[in-house]
Amino acid sequence: YGFFNGNLQDFIYKKNFLKLNTPFKILELFIVRVFFSIASIRTFFLVKKKVDVTDKWIDQNTFFNHKINFENIFNTFSEKGISVIGKLDDSFLKKLTEEIFPKVINYNSNDEFFRNLINQENESKGRIIIRPNNTNENIKKLFESELIQNTSKYYLGTKDITYSSNVFISYNYKEATTADLNSNALAYHSDCRYRRFFKVFIYLNDVVSFNGPHCFVKTSHRNKHNYFNGLLRVYSNEEVSKYYQDEIVSIEGNAGHLFLEDTFGLHKGSIIKKGYRIVLVLEIGVGKIRFHENDIFKKNLISN
Numbered sequence: 001y002g003f004f005n006g007n008l009q010d011f012i013y014k015k016n017f018l019k020l021n022t023p024f025k026i027l028e029l030f031i032v033r034v035f036f037s038i039a040s041i042r043t044f045f046l047v048k049k050k051v052d053v054t055d056k057w058i059d060q061n062t063f064f065n066h067k068i069n070f071e072n073i074f075n076t077f078s079e080k081g082i083s084v085i086g087k088l089d090d091s092f093l094k095k096l097t098e099e100i101f102p103k104v105i106n107y108n109s110n111d112e113f114f115r116n117l118i119n120q121e122n123e124s125k126g127r128i129i130i131r132p133n134n135t136n137e138n139i140k141k142l143f144e145s146e147l148i149q150n151t152s153k154y155y156l157g158t159k160d161i162t163y164s165s166n167v168f169i170s171y172n173y174k175e176a177t178t179a180d181l182n183s184n185a186l187a188y189h190s191d192c193r194y195r196r197f198f199k200v201f202i203y204l205n206d207v208v209s210f211n212g213p214h215c216f217v218k219t220s221h222r223n224k225h226n227y228f229n230g231l232l233r234v235y236s237n238e239e240v241s242k243y244y245q246d247e248i249v250s251i252e253g254n255a256g257h258l259f260l261e262d263t264f265g266l267h268k269g270s271i272i273k274k275g276y277r278i279v280l281v282l283e284i285g286v287g288k289i290r291f292h293e294n295d296i297f298k299k300n301l302i303s304n
Contacts, residue, residue: 016292021290032193032289036195040229045196046155046196046222051071051150051154055071057071058146058150061146063145064085064088066086074151080219081216081218081262083259085260087254088202088256090256096142099132099137110255117169118169125180126171126184126186129168130167130169131165131166131292131294132294134164139282155198156196156284156285158287159300160287161287162284162285162289162295163282165280165281165283166283169278170184170279171275171277186212186269186270188234188237188266188267188268189232189267190220190224190267191264194286194287195285195286196285197264197283198261198262199262200281201214201259201260201281203255203256204256204280205276205277206253206254206255207257210273210274210275212269212271213269214251214270214279215267215269216249218247220266221264225244
């Protein structure tokens, strides 16, 4: 969970990051990892803006069948670190899924396609990672939507952002070791890749109690107990429950379920008892640090 963790050999293997970023950006990441992993420092630099009246409602959108009260959503997100938006329109979800997985149209159902995809895996040990093309039509629509632009405007406080996306297909892997579970993000941890950032989670299949709902510790994006502060590592359920028993939420929802989250807060995926979970995760961060060649830097994305 840390770019600067490990020995020199581990660092050299991250040549993709070195290729995509200038030495200045490598220094910036070091500062982010060392100083912005401390909650009080990061919180000091988080923007605290009040939503303008003109931005209170999102009326026109191609993603949902209802108006969005952005002011309420943003206030909840800013305070708790997580806010559920609702279910994507079925038509848009279908187009988005087929854009990411073009071969799905050759199967009788999405379930048949995904089960076949998982059955062909021999080396992933419980999680398949797919990096979509961020210039694809529907991915681009999401990043340039009023929802993400407004959240960037009020939470990140900048027009210059880098965005990226990943699809995580998680499934039951009976031989999984503790190291496998940790690397598959099935233990509590915090992200810290930018000075300020947030993520958008979209379930691409139905997620219930037995197939890996996402878990988040409310308010831990701003206020971390000293036990979790400044050290980017994984934590057990018992460690987190000891300090945050009443703040843990588990997110279930049908395909298309979308929520915002500041993943500097403690979070994880639940262990999958049966079936699989597919989630599209969009990340929006301040500045121009790029971790993959698909990451896109946008200058002046947000309209005034």
